[in-house]
Amino acid sequence: MVNGSCTGVGCCEVDIPKGLKNVNTRSHSSQNHTKVENFNRCGYGFISKHLSKNFSIDSLRTLRSQKMMPMVLDWAIGNETCNDVENKSNYVCGDNSSCQNSEDGCGYRCKCKDGYDGNPYLPNGCQDIDECENRNNCNHLGQECINKPGKFTCACIKGYHLDQSAGVCVASQSSLQVKLLVGVGISFIVMLVFSSWLYLMVKQRKLIKLRQRFFEQNGGLILQQKLSKLENSTATAKIFTTEELRKATNNYDETLIIGRGGFATVYKGFLPNNRIVAIKKSKTVDESQIEQFINEVVVLSQINHRNVAKLLGCCLETQVPLLVYEFIPNGTLFEYIHHKNKASIVSWEIRLSIVAETVEALSYLHFAAFPPIIHRDVKSSNILLDSTHTAKVSDFGASRLVPRDQTQLTTMMQGTLG
Incomplete structure (x- = not known):
């Protein structure tokens, strides 16, 4: 016997003819092997799928343990064609x-x-x-797949036409021109956007550097150093940014102006926490007095007196520093003195109270504040009145601090002429 051979020695096979109705198997030996030792008299017959069984000598020993063989059911409907x-x-x-x-x-x-x-x-x-779901169909440049019942066709998209000789879609001349124009246009837009972005970046960097220069020029570093020493105090001044005050005044809208003087303009502002403030925008600044200005900001921000307008903070990122005060809603004493319609509603008791409160505030600044503060510009337009006509002394732009080592100080009269 030879492995892989099934030609009659130990194994034989035959294909089932087409149309066969019945199959019977019978095995026998053509010779007498009764005298041969270890001769297996058992015979096996079975139907299996074509080429699924590769006969080997070991099959004679293991065939008995195989319970199933692979088969294929070939079927048809009826007997007619x-x-x-x-x-x-x-x-x-x-x-x-x-x-x-x-x-x-x-x-x-x-x-x-x-x-x-x-x-x-x-x-x-x-x-x-739907053959068009197969991306391999009509995947050439300029083609699109169109599904039809039982088939599909490849058509040229807009801007392409069929080249009969090559059998492919090629771009039309007008389409090439359009694509060229579109490409040039997109490139121009990209360059324009990039240039604008670069310009804005450079401008922004210059603006940041300018703000930083103003901040240092206006004593911002000195103020930060002084405020750091007052970390435990809850009444220290806040350093506002330019953007914060610009948003608070709607970019310094003229309709929000509540006061105008020879040296400054005052705007009504709205902070993000819904607090209303008065923002004083000075017109000029004396660079030689920057350190004194910073000292006044620190001292004034710590004053907590009911008859002194509270200084909340400042902004040093502009050419001229901006001061932020609490908002006093009822105008100035000047208006109640010189405008008849307002003067008539203020009783003598209220007038006396305003005088007493103003004197009390000045007395506090001269004798209770440390260091003492000399206002130097006391006038009716610098005395504000709140909703209950309580006096609030404001505008310390011309004030002076009395040095600690001096018991007397001579100053010149300051303020607006008249």
């Missing part, structure tokens, strides 16, 4: 299917037509396949 049944009522192939004669010579089977898939034995079992 497609020509016999296609026009009969018992024809079972559904729509979009075709009839195929059985290879065994009798009966037929059904199969979905090309471009369809499903169960061909159901009335609507074969459904159209």
Whole structure:
């Protein structure tokens, strides 16, 4: 016996002929092997799938332990051919299917037509396949896939036409020009956007450097150093940024101006926490007095007196520093003295109270504050009145601090003439 050989020695095989109805197997030996030792008298017969069994000598010993062999069921419907049944009522192939004669010579089977898939034995079992879902179809440049029942076609998209000789879609001349123009336009827009972005970046950097220069020039570093020593105090001044005050005044809208003088303009502002403030924008600044100005900001921010307008902070990122005070809603004493319609509503008791409160505030600044503060610009327009006509002394732009080592200080009269 030879491994892999099944030609009659120890093994024999035969294909089942087409159309065969019955199969019987019988094995026998053509010689008498009764005297041969270890001769296995058992014989095995079975049906298996074509080429699924490769005979070997070991098969004679192990075949008995194999319980199953691979088989394929070949079947067909009835005994008639497609020509016999296609026009009969018992024809079972559904729509979009075709009839195929059985290879065994009798009966037929059904199969979905090309471009369809499903169960061909159901009335609507074969459904159209969308070939356009396969990206390999019509994947050449300028082509698009168009699905049709049972098939698909490749068509040229807009701007392309079919080259009959090459059988491919090529770009039209006008399409090339359009693409060129579009490409140039996009490139120009990209360059414009990039240039604008670069310009804004450079401008922003210059603005940041300018603000930093103003901040240092206006004593910002000195103020930060002094405020750091007052960290435990809850009444220290806040350093506002330019953007914060610009938003608070709606970019210094003229409708928010509540006071105008020879040296400054005062705006009504709204902080993000809904607090209303008065923002004083000076017109000039004496650079030689910057350190004294910073000292006054630190001292004034710590004053907590009911008759002194509270200084909340400042902004040093502009050419001229901006001061932020609490907002006093009822105007100045000047208006109540010189405007008849306002003067008539203020009683003598209120007037006396205003005088007493103003004197009390000045007395506090001269004798209780440390270091003492000399206002130097006391006038009716610098005395504000709140909603209850309580006096608030304001505008310390011309004030002077009395040095600690001096008991007397001579100053010149300051303020607006008249």
